[in-house]
Amino acid sequence: MARSESDTEAGTDRVGEFRRIPLGDVETARSRHMWTRSAVHVTDEVVLAGEWDGTVTAFDAGSLETRWTTVHPDHAVGIATLAGGDGTENVSDADTVVVAGRGDTGAIVAYDAETGSQQWRYDTVDDVGDPIMNTVFYLPYVVAIETAGTGEDARFYAATRRYERDGDDRRWYSTVLAIGVDGTVRWRYETDASPIAIDLDDAGEQLAVGYNRCLGDHDHGLVVLDAATGDPEWSWDPGTPCDRRVGDVSFDGDRIAVASHGDKRGYLLGPGGAEQWRVDLGVETDVDGETLYAYPNHVFANDGRVAFVTGNTYAEESRETENRHPNEHRIAAFDVEGDPAWDDAVRGFVHGLDVGDGTIVAPCAQNFRVRDPETHAVRWFDLETGTGGDGRFDGIATAAAVHDGTVAVIEEPVGYHDEGETRGEYVLHVGPIESN
Template sequence: MSETATDTDREPRFRSVPLGEIEPARSRHMWTRSAVCIAASGYLVVTGEWDGTVTARDADSLEARWTADHPDHAVGIASLEDRGDANADGDEAETIVVAGRGETGTIAAYDAETGDRRWRYDTVADVGEAVEDTVFYLPYVVALEAGTDADGNAVLYAAARRYERDGETRQWHSTVYAFDADGSIRWTHETDASPIALDLDGDGDRLAVGYNRCLGDHDTGLVVLETASGELAWTWDPGTEGDRRIGDVSVDGESIAVSSHGDKRGYLLGPGGAERWSVDLAVETEIDGETLYAYPNHAYANDARVAFVTGNTYAVESRETENRHPNEHRVAAFDADGDPLWDDAVRGFVHGLAADGNRLVAPCAQNFRVRDPDTHAISCFDLESGAGGRERFDGIATAAAVADGTVAAIEEPVRYHDEGETRGEYALRVASLE
């Protein structure tokens, strides 16, 4: 890949609201601690915080409308509109659904107007309790996806997982759920692999599930389920050695874009998993006697175009290296035939890619090997041209959402291990992209 996109031509101007205190991140990336969502109605920006605080704010004034206490770390948020449950004015009822990481791995739904809890489900009942008192072992709801069924009723899809280790034996326990708007379960899909991403097709008929680690009987990276029943439609796998499989999935019509952790490539699949094309993203590359690679962590497909985002450099022989893979921390876009459209640097680690139509937003955190504060930023791109804007943060950007010309991001403070300075603050930042 080469840098073909023009430099950023416009910077969004962010308004800021403090979120309180949080332990500064360090040189290495910390676990996901925050989340942000722009409600489907467009009038609320909702934040989820490390201590379980969930706050809905007016999208224009940023004044708090309500606050709720989630049982776990609030690490994911989705907006669910229920067309079958209108309010007194005849408007569709809206629910804010929060995913947790903690002892209970709770999924809870809150009324968008009042913040009152509508229902709660503890995934610990399915994935099991943590066997060690550390974050990595806690039940974790890794993804939420809002959709509707054939009758227009709201459906929430969720994926939860838990990890455990006993000596040399490592195990994952996971469940994918389909919930009705009232919290009742339509179906579940259980495996002994680690899910990482969900995405629906445009008609809401099929759900793509990406599995990142496959250590047991389940040994395929992509599973496509029929949403009406939860039955298996088809599967696909990069066919590589080891337990690494998928970094992300994104559905566009009859196509599914997949970022592969197995061979560090990007794929576009057709119906049944037929491979339409694949591209090298950050494949193993020899530099100064070392074999280096970077994981393609994110994929986004829309209107017959696909973008992939890569992450940190690693060495095959050791996790420590002074060298950089030439395609680390980059976003690259391709057309329907897999031909390059543009690519550009994102500079820092992207925890999660936000998108709305042809607009991409990348919250960029630290590059833990370089430790350059200039990597802390929100970067915006047009999927077709690569044009966009970039705004630096003092702290690291760890979550983002974009909808209807508004972008919202979470900034967290960071303190590098070889410096005594704490950079940035724990804050919500909101800007208009129009």
């Protein structure tokens, strides 16, 4: 699906000065949230877009002209860049684009950043096993990727998982991998739980892994691994009886912020897992005779400031409710002591955060209970002050990335079940971060 210069249009839509690049056709999202099927990443040189059909395109960061296009073996759901080498044997001088997939093979593939040519491929299905059903939820899925280092010391970290169910028997198979810039696997950490997030500390010495579902022998929502060896250093858990444990993790120095699905709270942990503070976020709350809750899905911590993002309202007795949890779809920041710093509405479901230069970027998709198109936007917030802005879309924002003042967002079309019309298109938007 190569694109010509004519595919790039001047931004005259609801996102103002953003430039837009059509990405072709995709199945229209509905009232409920669809699985992750798009990815975007921004560097000094390129804007990289990954699509539901595996198409990966590198656009020039300035002109947005196509530099190269390739096709990933699976749905392209994650993109990162790995710094290149210094001319030594088996290490490329050029940067490497690493794409994570969801599909039959759960492929991780490295592409040359200049040409798009494949450098190496690793199929995580060999670690987590073949799917027992050919439906998206059962396919091998690389849920998170991190990169660190340069040259021969460059390394890529990935968490991959697969789910299966046989009657009442539900199982997860998962592996955390460290892979060198040459594609060699350095270590593996395997469990029977479902990883949802990873984060590397600034020194590149520890890797935090958040586990969302713990159905088997593995019983810890957070495990901190030695980044060089993969050996566990310490673990932590909210201590809740349900199988849900952690939604996201984020390092801040030697501390780790955790968004807990188990008790719907936010935590800041010190070395070894010592609890420094916790805050109520989406905890069970009575509203008009119903007990409601909302999951804290994301967290970012830096320089003593921690921001959590919550998701949809759910009722304890039923998934359907006309009421709303008071903290649904909000971003809330806290200082180093756990005291409130600022909070704001994100209004729609956030698939994932990206952060650059102290700015948190949140692609906000539909609110499936309210079904208000005004929730469709990318929103950004200064971590220190909460000030920011937004770009509105007709469709839903499902992936976003920020780098050096530039934000890139993928919009997907959506059709609410009670409206009978399609809103938006499958489009890549690129524009500046500005305050409203």
